[in-house]
Amino acid sequence: MSWSLARKVSAALIAILVSTMMVMSLFGFFKFEEVMSSLVRSRYSFVAFTIKKKVEDSLNLGFALRQLRQVQETIELEKARDEQIQGIEIYDARGEILFNSDRGRIGASVPETWLDPLTATSSQPFALMDEDSNVVGLPLVNNLGKVEGAVVLLYPSGYVERELGAMLGRLALEIGGLVVGFSLLTLVVASLALRPVRRRLAAMEAGLDRALMKDGDVAIAGLGDLGEFDGQFDEFVGKTREAIEHIKTSTDEVERLDRLA
Template sequence: MSWSLARKVSAALVALLLCTGLLTAVFGYYKFEDVLSSLVRSRYSFVVFTIKKNVEDRLNLGFALRQLRQIQEAIELEKVRDDQVLGIEIYDSRGEVLFNTDRGGIGTSVPAKWLEPLEATTTQPFSLLDEDAQLVGLPLVNTLGKVEGAVVLRFPAAFLERELGQLLGRLALELLAALAGFSVIAAVASYALLGSVGRRLGGMERTLDKVLADGGFAEPDPRDEGGFETRFAEFVLKTREAVDHISESTDEVERLDRLA
């Protein structure tokens, strides 16, 4: 398939436009997701932090973790306050769930990877990904500095898509519309810009054909003094002259040949 100049340039521009648009959209979306996720995580970290404080205050009074029955109500209250929260669990250092907003889960064991953050000496919040849920947690530490267990809060991993699906869908449509619109502009402008190049070259070709076939002159644009078109006009003239001269010479040789 032969591609015209305008088609080549417009294809390059449209490809660049699409790449730029999609790259900025992807980077923008993920950055937004990062910022929003960190905000959501920090909110849940705060909730977890308040539960941790609540539990540790009682641990400091000398109670054992599994004795803190009031904590069950506290975590259920926190879950009720926020419908995005999938569940809150408190488990001991061996991984046994002691309190859970889903009461059926009490007594079960947490996955091994939930215990890994407890081995670290840090008391910073930790994040985990569990199938389709995200977790934020904090270790529970007694007055002697011993890790007694942890509290974790689960919330949906796809919260952003769920909460902002409509907004993101609308933005995606707007982006596609803008890209499509400007792609058309790019194509039209390329044809307008490079069309003149094609027309001028086509005009020169036609002149060359016409002068060689019928005679006459190629008339260059007077503004193009010393430019390509002026030199091309001289070329056309010279070529015509050469062709005529060779043709006349051939006739002359034929005439001489016939004289014999």
């Protein structure tokens, strides 16, 4: 099945549009995922920071970390405020869990990797992984600059993926609708814009076909109403026919002279 010029042009434009949108969507998706992950991490880091300030205020009054019994109520209240929070833990510099939103884990030890952020005196947030959870935490530092432990918050690692999955589905539907609408519009516009070109190409093709016919005296009909360009092309076809006839006559004469020789 041969495609018309309008269909070929439309297919090329649609292919360019789809390729461009796919590349832009790919880069945009990864960038948005990075930004959203950072925002979610910042959100939970703020919750951990709120707990950190309350604990450090008590530490600066001279209390030991394991003596701060009111902290247990604080972390349980913070967990109850957000259903996405899987757990909140406070552990000392040796890795022993002193307070936990799940009281059954009090007294257990945290993984060794959770102690690495405590080796520095910086109070900057840190991020870790715990099986199927993301972990954000902050070191607990007293007014003398000594790291007493850390407060960490756990939230689902699939939280961002679930949000992005729903958003990606909506984006795919919108892109699909845009491509379909653009395709229909392109076909209509290309058909209207290329109609004169198709007529001229058809006239040129018909003229060349008739000029090359053996009975060269057949007239070309239907070209007079195509405008100035087509009238000039009609003249060109006539001259081309004359040139072909002269060439044929010359060829016949050369063949005759060859036979006489």
